[in-house]
Amino acid sequence: MKTIIYYLSATGNSLYVARFLQAALQDAELRSVPEALVEGCLDVKADVVGFVFPLHYMGLPLQAEAFLARLSVTGSPYIFAIATCGVPYFGTFFEDVEKILSRKDLRLDAAWYLRLVSNYLPLRDTATDWRIRIRAWLAERKLKSIAQAIKDRRLHSTWQLLQKPCRRLHQEWKERQQRIDENFRCDTGKCTSCGLCERICPTRNILCPDGYPVWQHRCTECLGCLHICPVEAIDYGEKTKGRKRYRHKDVAPKDLLRHFPESDTSERLPS
Ligand SMILES: Cc1cc2nc3c(=O)[nH]c(=O)nc-3n(C[C@H](O)[C@H](O)[C@H](O)COP(=O)(O)O)c2cc1C
Numbered sequence: 001m002k003t004i005i006y007y008l009s010a011t012g013n014s015l016y017v018a019r020f021l022q023a024a025l026q027d028a029e030l031r032s033v034p035e036a037l038v039e040g041c042l043d044v045k046a047d048v049v050g051f052v053f054p055l056h057y058m059g060l061p062l063q064a065e066a067f068l069a070r071l072s073v074t075g076s077p078y079i080f081a082i083a084t085c086g087v088p089y090f091g092t093f094f095e096d097v098e099k100i101l102s103r104k105d106l107r108l109d110a111a112w113y114l115r116l117v118s119n120y121l122p123l124r125d126t127a128t129d130w131r132i133r134i135r136a137w138l139a140e141r142k143l144k145s146i147a148q149a150i151k152d153r154r155l156h157s158t159w160q161l162l163q164k165p166c167r168r169l170h171q172e173w174k175e176r177q178q179r180i181d182e183n184f185r186c187d188t189g190k191c192t193s194c195g196l197c198e199r200i201c202p203t204r205n206i207l208c209p210d211g212y213p214v215w216q217h218r219c220t221e222c223l224g225c226l227h228i229c230p231v232e233a234i235d236y237g238e239k240t241k242g243r244k245r246y247r248h249k250d251v252a253p254k255d256l257l258r259h260f261p262e263s264d265t266s267e268r269l270p271s
């Protein structure tokens with residue numbers, strides 16, 4: 001049974017989940033969504049196809065939506081989707097996945113929210129360490145049963161609460177997309193010009209012409225740049241100042257970077 005799992009991850013939650021499933025399911029291959037888009041690898045043929053994405057504004061991340069719309073699926077695989085999040089069950093994530101798949105005559109067979117830790121720092125500070133540990137423990141338990149359900153190819157649906165207002169909020173967010181990154185600031189007094197923010201950005205939205213990040217108005221607000229900066233030089237307006245940066249404990253910063261053939265900065269990565 002060949003399984004292909006597509007993931008999108010800024011702070012490691014979705015990558016952790018994709019890796020967990022890769023280990024639990026035999027013959028599973030992981031594919032990064034930003035890389036699939038850049039490389040134009042948008043055809044898939046497998047017995048099982050999975051999508052592991054973060055929940056963004058109660059719906060699909062912008063890049064995930066663009067990716068799903070372009071993906072070409074051969075045959076009729078068993079398809080599952082997982083939304084990693086801070087607060088599950090609200091929004092239209094799975095309805096949106098279903099809509100895109102149905103245009104291709106495909107069906108979403110199984111859908112799960114997986115509660116981990118919210119990385120949406122502009123809204124609130126990162127959860128405390130003990131809360132992170134409890135959520136990780138609960139998530140692992142749920143993942144074991146999800147893996148078994150996928151092996152058995154079970155059908156699974158989930159709650160999707162307050163769809164109408166959530167859809168409106170999601171739509172308003174999408175309409176702001178070109179202005180999203182106007183709120184980012186780099187403290188040049190702190191910045192060490194390590195280039196990590198440039199290398200994590202899944203949309204190539206950051207350039208560092210003078211060593212400091214300059215945002216190019218193609219942001220999807222994944223917040224990867226803000227969380228990865230080792231010296232916390234990046235803030236999103238005033239709200240994120242002093243708030244704790246987050247990364248899943250089992251995912252290293254280098255695993256979240258886009259692949260570049262040259263100028264590897266891994267020796268400068270924080271552990
Ligand atoms: C722009 C943005 C919007 C978000 N919106 C929601 C949301 O509506 N509900 C929620 O529970 N979590 C929300 N989150 C938190 C992420 O879904 C959550 O932290 C996710 O697991 C991050 O996955 P990653 O580490 O793989 O990027 C949001 C995060 C971002 C960056």
Ligand code: SF4
Pocket residue numbers: 181200201202203204205206215218219220221222223224225226
């Ligand atoms: S600029 Fe930052 S928040 Fe925007 S897409 Fe790139 S890494 Fe994500």
Ligand code: SF4
Pocket residue numbers: 186190191192193194195196197198208211212213228229230231232233234
């Ligand atoms: S990650 Fe931080 S320190 Fe490194 S270049 Fe970007 S802003 Fe500067």
